[in-house]
Amino acid sequence: MTTITAANDVRIAARSRATAKGSLTRSRAIRDRCRECAGDSYRDVTECDVTACPLWRFRLGREVRVAPGSRYTRAKAIRLHCVECMGGQAYLVPQCVSPLCALFGFRNWGTVHDRR
């Protein structure tokens, strides 16, 4: 669930414009999601130690490989995160009712924009 505060109103508006233009990338969506998760603090995103989170390796805008040969895509990371967000029920992800969430447009394997 995305918390709406005065601090992130501007970012949400900018993201909505980017979504409308088709210029929102998965990378930026993940960064936004992490920033919101971390209480609007880039520092806390950088220092996040929840390595089990599917977004963790992409939270800095580039991929952090946790083990050789363990790469996966941002699309998969978002999907896994959304499934977790929905309590492990994958069939509920398409029914998400949080359009202000940074990942909303990519929750179904990125059917809105096919960008990494």
Ligand code: SF4
């Ligand atoms: S990696 Fe996961 S737990 Fe860490 S800031 Fe991002 S969304 Fe939150």
Ligand code: SF4
């Ligand atoms: S888009 Fe994904 S992470 Fe965001 S609220 Fe919906 S299910 Fe959760």
